[in-house]
Amino acid sequence: MTFRAPVRDLAFALKVAGFDELTAKHFPELDADTAAAVLEAAGAFTTDVLAPLNRVGDQQGASFADGQVTAAPGFAEAYRAFAEQGWNSLSAEPEHGGQGLPKAMELAVFEMVHAANMAFGLCPMLTQAAIEALALHGTERQKRLVLPRLVSGEWTGTMNLTEPQAGSDLAALTTRAEPDGNGGYRLFGQKIFITWGDHDATDNVCHLVLARLPDAPPGVKGISLFLAPKFLVNEDGSLGERNGLAPASIEHKLGIHASPTCVMVFEGARAELVGELNQGLAHMFVMMNAARLQVGVEGVGIAERAFQQALAYAQDRRQGRSPWSGEAAPIYDHPDIRRALMLMKAKIEAARGICLTTGVLADLGRLAEDPARRAGAKARQELLTPIAKAWSTDVGVEVASMGVQIHGGMGFIEETGAAQHYRDARIAPIYEGTNGIQAMDLVGRKLSMAEGSVMDELCAEMAMTAEALTERRDLVEAGRRLAEGVRALEAATDWLLSHRGADSLAGATPYLKLAGDVIGGFVLARQALAAGESDEAWLQAKPALLRHYAAHVLAGAPGLAAAVTAGAEELEAISAEALSA
Known part of the structure; x- marks a missing residue:
């Protein structure tokens, strides 16, 4: 396709x-x-x-x-x-x-x-x-x-965090950095899951590596960040000798087969300190946050690709009769197929809007002249980043799965290509801090910013947009659904801010989904209002997508709020033995 x-x-x-x-x-x-x-x-x-x-x-x-x-x-x-x-x-x-x-x-x-x-x-x-x-x-x-040379693309860069015993818990990493006596360092250790850790597309690969010095404090407070290139870089910018690092293997994965996921071994590799000693985790989070938003965009991209293929197949595959015309028709004329395609398209537009809005806020957080405007943009960007990453990548998997379903049995056959999109999409909710970690970050750090006012201000803005929808006869019901979603999000937010520990962690994932669903509805509402009442078919679709999303997604917001506030008592009481066969 x-x-x-x-x-x-x-x-x-x-x-x-x-x-x-x-x-x-x-x-x-x-x-x-x-x-x-x-x-x-x-x-x-x-x-x-x-x-x-x-x-x-x-x-x-x-x-x-x-x-x-x-x-x-x-x-x-x-x-x-x-x-x-x-x-x-x-x-x-x-x-x-x-x-x-x-x-x-x-x-x-x-x-x-x-x-x-x-x-x-x-x-x-x-x-x-x-x-x-x-x-x-x-x-x-x-x-x-x-x-x-990274900017030009002459060389490429990587992130080296994960180790066999240290996945999300970076406090457990053991890769060590030893001073070489000349102002540099030597790295010893192994890193796993290093995306594009080695390849032949460029002359050099520059690895940013987390490691700890022998006398560093324990835990995350003793982690430093180092730059270790595949080939050493001379003072004139030319390449020197091969460094003491190499891939030991590449992983055999469910998807993204063309992306080499390397096990990297550092055997006395020469390295330079990046930033300050023992501040490596904070420095690496610059990369992590940039990558998290990009991974959210990955989710949107793979969803778009899967949707395009599903739509084309639905228009081409003829089976059964249309309930509207009574004649033999492509499966696009079956209401359930059209329902699925509209939901796919609506979620793609919502996720795209969330990610691009976060990108605009990132720019304003750097460039706005008014300090208050700059601070406000940065705070909302920080609030939206875990939602953009997690909700959008979940959308990617969901849409790719629906694409397979629309293909029917042919979707399960590799030749059609629908299965590849599903397999490729599945890594994105795991990348750059799993979506569960994004949810914990949202409820544990981002909600409490400025005593909860960042989410409060967003909810107030969304409520105003819901009210604006009711001024258009064709969007009254969507406005009502969005207003209900905002109220559910506000109630869930208030509950989380008053409950800490296990209770808030138990509700974190449904809360992130609730936030993404409601903010996604807000995005679609703004698009529907911006589209006006145009005669162009693609703009006429914007209000239709909002109405469909409101009926099939926003309608579930109160139920998600109930899941958020369920607490952790039941989880604490259940044993693994009780769940086992």
Whole structure:
């Protein structure tokens, strides 16, 4: 099935997210025509270059032999074209060789990249995270010699956190860093699940590695961040000898077969400190937060790809009779199929809007001239980031699963490609802190910011939008459903703020889903209002999608609020023996 980059929907979602106001004030050179040209060019590249490689990447994947990783067929050439055309440098600062475009624009471009070829997109995505970490915490040498080459795409970057005994609990990591007596360090240890940890698409791979010094404090307070390149970097920027690190193997995975997931071994690898000693976790969180929003965009991208294929199949596959015409018809004319497709499309639009809104807020949090506006944007960005990551990636899995279902038995057959989208999508809820961890972060840290006022202000804004919907006869019921959802979210928020410990943790995941469902409805409401009563079919769909979402998603908000407030008593009482066969 041919992929079509959703340029039109992305441009509309950016506009509703506040992109025009952002660019008019802070990026005056990025007028509407220029922004449209960027999206169109990215759409052409992802459609013509990346999408055709998606299937062969899944079938053949990356390979490992003699201590070297080779990218899937065509991927190295595609990556070099990606870098040469400047797609790797969109939002990086011009002083480091970047184009200085908004983060929101980069997210829109990367949604198309992930939709076309998620396994490919993981490589530059992690490089973006490394760029942000070095731009903020790197030494002058690192900014002079390494950062520009990451920005240009000449080299790629990775995150090295996880170890066999230390997954999400980084306090348990044992990789050690020993001073080499010359101002540098030597790294010893093993890291696992390192995405694009080695490959042949670029001359160098720059690893950002968490490790601890021998005399460091125990736990997370003793973790430092180090830069260890595959090839050492000379003072003139040229490459020196091979460093003491290498992939030991690549994993055999459920999906994303073209993305090499490496076991990396450090045997005295030379490394430089990034930032301050024993502040490595805080420094790495710059990468983590950047990657979390990008992973949310991954969820949107893979959902878009799965939806496009399901819609095309539903229009082509003929079976049964239409209840509307009474004639033999494609399955698109069956109400249950059309219901599923509308729900898929609505959730994609909602997740896309959440992610792009978070991107606009990230830009405003850096650039807004008024300190209060800057602080408010940053706070809302922090609140939305775990929702953007977790809710959007859950949407990716759900939509991909529905895509398989719409294909029926053919969806379970690999030749159709629907199964690949489902397999690829399944990693995103696990990446960069599992969705359960995102939920715990939301209820444990983000809700309590400014004594709960950040969520309060968002709920007040959503309630106003719900009221605005009731002024349109065709959206009265959707407005009522959104208002009910906001009230459910407010009640659940108040309960969580007054309950800590196990009770709040037990309600964290249903709370994040509730928040995502309601905020997603808010996004669709704003889009429906912005679409007006246009004669264009695609704009007429916006109010229809809101109404469908309100009936099938927002209607469940009170039930989710009940799950949030159920508490942990039942969980504490149940034993593993009671649950076992």
